[in-house]
Amino acid sequence: MRRPRLALVPGEPAGVGPELCIAALARDWDADLVVYGDGDTLRRAAETTGQPIPRLIPHDAPADAPGVRLVECRNARPARFGEPDPANATAVIDALTAAADACRSGACDGLVTGPVHKAAINDGGIPYTGTTELLARHAGCDVVMMLANDIVRVALATTHLPLRDVADAIDAPLLERVLRTLHDALRRDFGHPQPVIAVLGLNPHAGEDGHLGREELDLIAPLLERLRAEDGFDLRGPLPADTAFLPARLARFDAVLAMYHDQGMPVLKYSGFEQAVNLTLGLPYPRVAVDHGTALDLAGRGVADPSSLFAAITSCAQLARRRTADVRA
Known part of the structure; x- marks a missing residue:
């Protein structure tokens, strides 16, 4: 070659x-x-x-x-x-x-x-x-931003947006496109024939059953269910962001999808900033x-x-x- x-x-x-x-x-x-x-x-x-x-x-x-x-x-x-x-x-x-x-x-x-x-x-x-x-x-x-090091891969549903605009930017077509792009890249470029993707919730505690926001109940969970049923995606979530990155849980995922930039990037950079890279999927x-x-x-x-x-x-x-x-x- x-x-x-x-x-x-x-x-x-x-x-x-x-x-x-x-x-x-x-x-x-x-x-x-x-x-x-x-x-x-x-x-x-x-x-x-x-x-x-x-x-x-x-x-x-x-x-x-x-x-x-x-x-x-x-x-x-x-x-x-x-x-x-x-x-x-x-x-x-x-x-x-x-x-x-x-x-x-x-x-x-x-x-x-x-x-x-x-x-x-x-x-x-x-x-x-x-x-x-x-x-x-x-x-x-359409592309997806994913950052990675030897510890974790973190893809982003939204990238460089003010925080006040994030919730309005996230809808079912966006999340489906991001998840399909991420899924295909993990299979084609990273050699995971059946990738396991952790999907974070948007709100604290993934909405706390609707008490801290309904995006998880009304948007994220139904989309994940549909993709699991229609295309066999292995999607875990929506998960609370504050516990999804615990080492024991992280070891079971091939990638994590964060809803916004600063939900996922601090963890990745803390876990290995010097060796981290930024990939454009799609x-x-x-x-x-x-x-x-x-x-x-x-x-x-x-x-x-x-x-x-x-x-x-x-x-x-x-x-x-x-x-x-x-x-x-």
Whole structure:
């Protein structure tokens, strides 16, 4: 089986993404990496942090040419580590969309993304809520955000919404789509032929039999019953979020579906933040991101931990190999 080719996007040029990518490029992987970003920023990140400066070559160089292949997405202005510049927002978005195009065309087998700075992109005049949403629009498909480490996989029914909007956003069509996408991904990409999914309630104590909210009784429970009966899904819940993550219970689940971002993310990050990754389920290619931000206060100092990026590359390569094997089969 051929080595997968992964598109690697550093993300915000003023953050830790470029230096983390330099650290990744210094390692041997069971995959070929193609970087989509600003070459000058990568070289300065290496120089500033005391890492070896990689040999960056054009992505269309001859196959036997030595070096790391780069698809140049130039910044409008030189990046200053720790100081995001809205003028570079277009370059950040261009790198993401160019890498996504490569994955959709088959030129790359998967996408690994570094952290971006949402405020800088919006201040640059580009409406932006997150890379997950950007890639979903780009591919024209519905997706599910799932974060994972060696302890737990947590998918989200809603992502970047104000808390006051969450209850209104959750309805039966949304939950059914999310559960079907999650179920299919666990089977196809993670090798669970009959995945067990824990579904959390929206309200404290999963509504306490209607005394703390009726979403569980009127919406979540009936949907789970229907999916169990019609399609044989193994769905546990709706479960109270405060006890669903107990180790003895968690060991019985292949994934947990949380109703909103901060219902599931604190547990996942506490259980293993450095090794956690962010996966976008439902895309026509694997996409894995780091599970941390731009860390502007650390940028350019050479102290940022590359563990999450290393885990993202490893995970994306595994997913790409599985999909390639499935296609050939």
